Amino acid sequence: MTESGNMYSNIPPSLPTELFETLFQKGTVRIERILSHGQATPEGEWYDQDQDEWVLLLAGSAGLLFEGEAEPRSLTAGDYLMIPARRRHRVAWTSHGETTVWLAVHIGLQVP
Numbered sequence: 001m002t003e004s005g006n007m008y009s010n011i012p013p014s015l016p017t018e019l020f021e022t023l024f025q026k027g028t029v030r031i032e033r034i035l036s037h038g039q040a041t042p043e044g045e046w047y048d049q050d051q052d053e054w055v056l057l058l059a060g061s062a063g064l065l066f067e068g069e070a071e072p073r074s075l076t077a078g079d080y081l082m083i084p085a086r087r088r089h090r091v092a093w094t095s096h097g098e099t100t101v102w103l104a105v106h107i108g109l110q111v112p
Helices: none
Strands: 019-026 028-034 053-058 063-068 071-076 080-083 090-096 100-107
Touching: 053 063, 063 100
Parallel strands: none
Antiparallel strands: 019 028, 028 100, 053 080, 053 100, 063 071, 063 090
């Protein structure tokens, strides 16, 4: 974790799995960069987090599906949304032809 950097540096040429990098953490807030290249949440699996998460798509595109919704929400560069705690969701798809760069802010983390 460093206090400065560039969101577009050190992006691996291939990503066999999503890459999660904590950029900053203090108190109940964690900021991370997530890199995807064609990955999706495995079928039948859902994220169900104890904290709120605000995400901003900086590059690429993705589909985010919330439980109970018929279709994924399409996100492109510049789109952001708030995912409330306990709101089950999954990544339906991410770009295959380019790296998708996410900025995620987790709010309300449990402090040990």
